Amino acid sequence: MNRLPLAISLLALSVSAAHWVFSTRAQAPAAVTKPPNVDFERHVEPQLDLGKCEGEHAVDDLDDLMKHRFNPILTKISFELYHGQKEVPERLEEVTKHAENLLGCIAQVPRLKQDLDPERTEDFYKLLSAMQGNVLGLHTASSEFNEEASRHWFGHLRQDCSACHIRFNPHQAEAP
Numbered sequence: 001m002n003r004l005p006l007a008i009s010l011l012a013l014s015v016s017a018a019h020w021v022f023s024t025r026a027q028a029p030a031a032v033t034k035p036p037n038v039d040f041e042r043h044v045e046p047q048l049d050l051g052k053c054e055g056e057h058a059v060d061d062l063d064d065l066m067k068h069r070f071n072p073i074l075t076k077i078s079f080e081l082y083h084g085q086k087e088v089p090e091r092l093e094e095v096t097k098h099a100e101n102l103l104g105c106i107a108q109v110p111r112l113k114q115d116l117d118p119e120r121t122e123d124f125y126k127l128l129s130a131m132q133g134n135v136l137g138l139h140t141a142s143s144e145f146n147e148e149a150s151r152h153w154f155g156h157l158r159q160d161c162s163a164c165h166i167r168f169n170p171h172q173a174e175a176p
């Protein structure tokens with residue numbers, strides 16, 4: 001890995017905003033609280049500088065992001081947590097990378113989801129913030145090589161996918 005390992009703490013999820021404090025292990029306690037409230041971006045931290053949202057196909061809309069990023073990343077994490085053949089530290093190191101990538105992808109959502117009914121915007125971003133919180137939890141657990149905690153956060157993460165799809169995915173019936 002060419003990135004510094006990051007220890008991330010989720011401080012608080014308020015009704016309309018998520019506030020995160022980050023500290024690097026190397027430079028504790030230089031915590032930075034992101035400035036809040038730029039329109040819809042207040043709901044999700046857009047620039048975590050953690051992941052680039054990498055994947056195999058180009059992403060032009062939310063459907064692409066879901067199919068070519070969210071979904072395969074979730075599958076890869078599940079594989080490492082439950083089916084990987086390597087030693088635990090190696091598998092959790094992979095999980096940490098995938099979690100970072102997923103955080104980068106979450107940050108792409110506000111740019112790609114522009115057709116929200118204003119009355120439902122809050123709800124949508126609350127669900128996305130909840131997911132972000134659980135990916136951060138997973139990231140912390142996997143970077144501490146805690147397999148049990150990683151599986152715990154992963155369980156929540158799975159539920160976040162369905163929670164949002166029930167309300168917002170028009171193709172819910174076809175969803176995996």
Ligand code: HEC
Nearest residue numbers: 063066067070071074127128131160161164168169171175
């Ligand atoms: C905050 C809301 C939200 C969250 C959280 C979310 N999705 Fe989605 N997802 C959507 C919406 C909306 C669509 C429909 C996109 C479209 O077609 O425009 C969608 C579509 C999809 C699709 C395309 C197939 C289908 O059912 O249409 C897949 C696959 C998918 N999501 C996977 C995931 C996975 C895996 C997660 C969790 C890691 C996840 N999503 C989390 C909102 C969400």
